[in-house]
Amino acid sequence: MRCRVMALAGLLLPLAVPQLLAAQPTPATAARLEGDWVRIDPDGAGSFGGLGASIPPAQLLPGATAAAGRGGGGRGGGRGGRGGPPVAESTSPNPEGVPYIVVAQPCAGGLGGRSNGALLVNPDSGGVHFIEHKDEVIFAGERGGVRHFYLDGRQHPTPWTPTPAGHSIAKYEGNALVVETVGFTAGAVPGGGVRTPETRLVERYEVSADGKRLTITYTWDDPKLYQKPHVYRYYFDRSPMLESAGTRVSYALEEWCDAGDPIEKQSIVPPKQTIK
Amino acid sequence: MKRLCACLVGVATLVAMPMAIPGEPAAPKRQEEEPARRRDISGFWELNFDGRNVPRANLLPTVTRAKIDARAKADAYAIRWCNLLGLPFVMDPGRPLDIRQGSSAVIIVGENASAPRYLYTNRTKHISDEIFDPSTNGDSIAHWEADTLIVDTVGFHGEHGITAIPGGGFRTDKSRLVERYRLLKDGALLSVTFTWTDPTVYRTPHTYEFRYHRLPSTYEPRQWLPCDPWDEDRGKFLEPPAVAKPAGRPISKGVTP
Numbered sequence: 001m002r003c004r005v006m007a008l009a010g011l012l013l014p015l016a017v018p019q020l021l022a023a024q025p026t027p028a029t030a031a032r033l034e035g036d037w038v039r040i041d042p043d044g045a046g047s048f049g050g051l052g053a054s055i056p057p058a059q060l061l062p063g064a065t066a067a068a069g070r071g072g073g074g075r076g077g078g079r080g081g082r083g084g085p086p087v088a089e090s091t092s093p094n095p096e097g098v099p100y101i102v103v104a105q106p107c108a109g110g111l112g113g114r115s116n117g118a119l120l121v122n123p124d125s126g127g128v129h130f131i132e133h134k135d136e137v138i139f140a141g142e143r144g145g146v147r148h149f150y151l152d153g154r155q156h157p158t159p160w161t162p163t164p165a166g167h168s169i170a171k172y173e174g175n176a177l178v179v180e181t182v183g184f185t186a187g188a189v190p191g192g193g194v195r196t197p198e199t200r201l202v203e204r205y206e207v208s209a210d211g212k213r214l215t216i217t218y219t220w221d222d223p224k225l226y227q228k229p230h231v232y233r234y235y236f237d238r239s240p241m242l243e244s245a246g247t248r249v250s251y252a253l254e255e256w257c258d259a260g261d262p263i264e265k266q267s268i269v270p271p272k273q274t275i276k
Numbered sequence: 277m278k279r280l281c282a283c284l285v286g287v288a289t290l291v292a293m294p295m296a297i298p299g300e301p302a303a304p305k306r307q308e309e310e311p312a313r314r315r316d317i318s319g320f321w322e323l324n325f326d327g328r329n330v331p332r333a334n335l336l337p338t339v340t341r342a343k344i345d346a347r348a349k350a351d352a353y354a355i356r357w358c359n360l361l362g363l364p365f366v367m368d369p370g371r372p373l374d375i376r377q378g379s380s381a382v383i384i385v386g387e388n389a390s391a392p393r394y395l396y397t398n399r400t401k402h403i404s405d406e407i408f409d410p411s412t413n414g415d416s417i418a419h420w421e422a423d424t425l426i427v428d429t430v431g432f433h434g435e436h437g438i439t440a441i442p443g444g445g446f447r448t449d450k451s452r453l454v455e456r457y458r459l460l461k462d463g464a465l466l467s468v469t470f471t472w473t474d475p476t477v478y479r480t481p482h483t484y485e486f487r488y489h490r491l492p493s494t495y496e497p498r499q500w501l502p503c504d505p506w507d508e509d510r511g512k513f514l515e516p517p518a519v520a521k522p523a524g525r526p527i528s529k530g531v532t533p
Contacts, residue, residue: 032379034380035380105505107357107358107505108504108505129383130378131376131377131378131380131383132378132379133376135318135376135493136318136376138374138376138383138385138392146392148374148385152493152494154494157496164499242403244401244403244404245401245404247399247401249399251394251415252392253409254360254409254411254412254413258357258359259359260353260505
């Protein structure tokens, strides 16, 4: 009798397998991460600095900043992007036709957008794009940088030369893409945090059920630096769709920045002043 | 008895499993997988020294030596100032390419500081030129014909980036590129045939082929190499040589100066 029941169960099991698999969300059935996204300002902070200020402050251990070899993380964690140090501000207005020079070295490499995908660890207002493949998710930004999230079961390589974006491996947990990154160069983290090559960042990329909102939850953890894991979230919406030849489209833009063009250093040019 | 019972259950499970999934009998599934595999060009790809078959382009007479020299100078500027480099350079950047095929696009990522390419498979029309800002990579749309991925690209910027095209000529805002991607040798090679047309540069369409070798799937791409336009030493290194053409140098027979 017992054997018959087990045999029956064995025969019925395969019938149930597709249903069981269907119940387990996979990237194929879940709202997809793939596509174009822009970071939003859900609390109305109004500026990039304001967005950074809304991040809960990191709870660092004494001496953590020195251990990271930096002067501490700024509240916003740095902007990167077109990069370069600002120039000293003038105290008097420029004459007519004389442009304000606001960036000394535009389009700079360093930790800015055009190197190593560092900007995508702390994305700014530039569009970002995901391509999902079974072995790898590629995360690319319009203001520069590419991150590779490996899904093929590889481990973090050792030895590894630290880089601004570190080395990332990933897996899907239900609808969420969970990315673990180590091997960063030492430096600042948003919310006043710091990092070293040993610091571990776990990011959870979760798309809302309607597919319109992406939430990235960042968890920086390092028992040598943090009293407790440093957690905060960024929010993104799908890129706005544009009308093109009767259809609505969204696509990746190229952000052009020519360091050799003097205009890249400039802000406004004071026009002729008319006094009435 | 118990052992026999367990064995029966196992056999029953194995026998029933393939039949139980509706519409996916074992043998046809294997047949379906084959074209699917040939239609995925994802992987790490390397262009070796012997991977280029590039004939000389048939240029229009209006493409003068002066125009070609001016373009070469502009290309050197793009390298010097870490500009986005664009097509066709990004397909031969001196480092392996990471190509990943998603559900809406194929992305091609290099290891240099240049924008990735997106080959959109989710639309059949180019972005209207009323809203598309010309770019170094242009606007690419792609579709499969049998086991070949056909990619059509327009919307190029006429001056930004490295514009030199292998075999002669250069990219302009009138250029159109059609590429054909096909796996060869059981997926070990990726053949890409490039065909450039441009009424301001070419007398006839200019076609050449690159063959990329597949790297092991465990390959670790080097993250974007830093390119700092403000590195003084780098700037000096990339300045054009100040040495003038030597006067009175004898010209060998058969050599065009």
